[in-house]
Amino acid sequence: NAGVMQNPRHLVRRRGQEARLRCSPMKGHSHVYWYRQLPEEGLKFMVYLQKENIIDESGMPKERFSAEFPKEGPSILRIQQVVRGDSAAYFCASSPGDLLFFGSGTQLSVL
Amino acid sequence: SQKIEQNSEALNIQEGKTATLTCNYTNYSPAYLQWYRQDPGRGPVFLLLIRENEKEKRKERLKVTFDTTLKQSLFHITASQPADSATYLCALPPSGNTGKLIFGQGTTLQVKP
Numbered sequence: 001n002a003g004v005m006q007n008p009r010h011l012v013r014r015r016g017q018e019a020r021l022r023c024s025p026m027k028g029h030s031h032v033y034w035y036r037q038l039p040e041e042g043l044k045f046m047v048y049l050q051k052e053n054i055i056d057e058s059g060m061p062k063e064r065f066s067a068e069f070p071k072e073g074p075s076i077l078r079i080q081q082v083v084r085g086d087s088a089a090y091f092c093a094s095s096p097g098d099l100l101f102f103g104s105g106t107q108l109s110v111l
Numbered sequence: 112s113q114k115i116e117q118n119s120e121a122l123n124i125q126e127g128k129t130a131t132l133t134c135n136y137t138n139y140s141p142a143y144l145q146w147y148r149q150d151p152g153r154g155p156v157f158l159l160l161i162r163e164n165e166k167e168k169r170k171e172r173l174k175v176t177f178d179t180t181l182k183q184s185l186f187h188i189t190a191s192q193p194a195d196s197a198t199y200l201c202a203l204p205p206s207g208n209t210g211k212l213i214f215g216q217g218t219t220l221q222v223k224p
Contacts, residue, residue, distance in 0.1 A: 105152075105154050
């Protein structure tokens with residue numbers, strides 16, 4: 001059973017470019033969560049999705065950030081016009097119920 | 112507002128001793144509490160879940176307590192080993208649970224041989 005798969009593992013972007021982060025949940029899981037972690041800080045919730053639906057996006061900035069989880073394919077977290085402050089580790093998790101299974105994360109570096 | 116607090120200072124202990132980590136929360140009454148382990152450069156890994164009607168839960172060398180009166184959970188690792196060195200995160204569902212978890216900042220444990 002493959003775990004939660006995230007790619008790319010590392011992503012480097014220049015200011016103003018777009019970043020696309022992908023997440024494939026564990027087989028059978030239809031709930032996906034995105035979290036952001038800055039150095040020396042805890043995990044901050046961004047968005048919770050089910051297939052084709054955004055359930056809770058209360059932690060996601062209103063501008064430049066969007067997320068989707070289509071009927072087919074991985075969940076995508078998209079950051080437009082990246083700024084240096086977007087540099088962080090972005091973790092995706094999937095869930096069968098109460099607990100979360102995390103991927104290894106995407107480390108985004110904005111130059 | 113709902114708040115989760117873990118000791119941000121690193122905990123350094125000698126191999127073989129018991130490590131005790133604390134998680135305090137305020138302004139809500141969660142139905143359960145979870146503990147995760149995170150190694151550098153990796154995603155968190157689920158360890159234990161304890162429900163509000165459970166006082167204590169054990170798994171191998173791990174023990175978790177949940178005091179809903181004190182609004183506190185304690186996480187114990189007995190007979191600690193250098194391989195237990197990691198950051199430990201507690202997590203709670205917020206009020207009006209929509210399925211997400213809110214995480215504490217984590218406590219880093221360093222077990223010295």
